[in-house]
Amino acid sequence: MSGGNIVARRPFPAAAREELGDAQLRANLRKATHTIRDKRLRVVGEVPDWEALRQSGAAIKDDVLSRLPELLEEFEATATAAGATVHWARDAAEACAVVTQLVRDTGATEVVKVKSMATQEIGLNEALEAAGIDAVETDLAELIVQLADDTPSHILVPAIHYNRSQIREIFTRNGLSALTDDPPALAEAARRHLRAKFLSARVGISGANFAVAESGALVVVESEGNGRMCLTLPETLISVVGIEKILPTFRDLEVFLQLLPRSSTGERMNPYTSLWTGVTPGDGPQTVHIVLVDNGRTETLADDVGRQALRCIRCSACLNVCPVYERVGGHAYGSVYPGPIGAILSPQMSGEGANRTLPYASTLCGACYDACPVQINIPEVLVHLRQTGPHPVAERAAMRALSWAMRDRRRYTAALRAARRGAAPVRWVAGRRGTVRHLPWPLSRWTSTRDAPLPAKQTFREWWATERGQA
Amino acid sequence: MSARDEVLRRVRAARPAVPVAVPREYLAVDGAEDLVALLVDRLLDYKATVRRCNPDELAGTVAELLSGASTVVAPSGAPEGWLSGYQGRVLRDGEPQQLAVADLDAPGVAVLTGCAVAVARTGTLILDAGPDQGRRALSLVPDHHVCVVHSGQVAGGVPEALARLADPTQPLTLISGPSATSDIELNRVEGVHGPRRLDVVVVVG
């Protein structure tokens, strides 16, 4: 059982076709993903033990998955002993209900939020809004998306699809004044807009990048200081944490605090990382809640090949190197988890509807696997999901037609001849490319989503017949 | 069944019950020769202001960096000597009461703290709420943060630095440069919600 914003409303091919028509979007994405690719390669290249760190990162996460029940219980015990209250949620709806009730209990009608994939996944903002509670996103990119009444299109930089002048326009429409579209001026406008909210907020809501079982500590990795504001100034702090975020020991952070910043924003270290363990008298929130969420993670954990997706630390390196993501952007994936990781995580966590097309949203080029700091073999999982999952309608129909033709030699020969006749007029157009974009029905089912090689001028049987005089 | 029991039951049913050995072949010790030089290089790269000085020059250096601030907030355990050259108003947090957020947010306020340990390789200052650092809000709300680092506090890489922390259950803040964002076209831009000016005084000797 799961739910929330991980279930696509439309199949990937339909959504992708529409996004591909937006030239501005493609230009923005191209610029941003190429900037970050170069930065990442530079800072990863200067770490001599990068491969050893990746190996340790992957193994620590695998170890966590194999000991997850014990580690979750340990985390619950240590966090509780440190003064936090731990809650559990089976799915998105339950997690939203828990958080909504906790906010209601404080009497607050506004909460400040640190960017968090888990709260986006469960659709928390929508749930709070329905309960009459304003959820203010404080991360710059989240704020842009919220003001534009849009949805995020990237794990790390939800507004990656907007360029600076579009951002300024969104700000101006919403009464935030930025003198120019210079990034520092835009950052200044966000600072002024949110300052009063931070200083008066009574409830903060966050996710967590890591949860340390041995101590009960939570970790938030961020850049702007909006996270520190939300984690430090309110009286009450509620953190929504996926059950796979556990690390066994504090020492394990020595691996992930090297892997994550270099893989995500391409920096040696992100500007701010906060760790807190329950309640500290006189410092920060005095009421601390932690909501541990399943929402389809255990379904993913049950799959021998697919469970490696749960190692993911949401760095977004796989999105930034993906040729498909670069062209269609995050919205086409219809889930808060877009790109290569989304293509394997969303269908496994939800197993529903249009998500079934997501494992096909890839060329299997393998760039994501090379970039992944925890060595998730995304192509392997994609192929696995294609094999086990139901095939998309078009492909199923094409396969059915093909198998009907291939079951009978005469039908097969006739179909090949038809294909050749259909292709003859385009042979000279295709030229050296040797592929054809549109084949006649029923093979059009195949070429609607891919190019087909031109049919050979002769079949093997025909060639054999002319060479040897018999078929 | 409660949500807790149900989730734990599902996890038990789904998890692979094979023990996993965790290799740790990565560098435990960074191996850089001049840690202070490396730290300074990395701090400058993130647009922090850096001053190197010897212990005698500390008060003068701090006063110079704080010359534009009308008020300095300091945690109760920050040594008197750090501020002996500063002419403006000094507010000690917790003497007798915690300062209000409005005091920290007032124009012209700067904050002076120490740190627990610094990471040379990444240009990171780690604050662990020790007596010369105070609670987390102090180094967050004022727009100007001056941090004193003694050369003996500089560790090479992340593993060495984390291992040096006396009590990792204290609230920890890792600071690498002034607040910044990468949210506009994925380029780093300094100056968002945290202090926009970060000055680091590295005391050598």
Ligand code: SF4
């Ligand atoms: S799958 Fe790997 S590369 Fe992609 S976001 Fe997760 S950790 Fe990063």
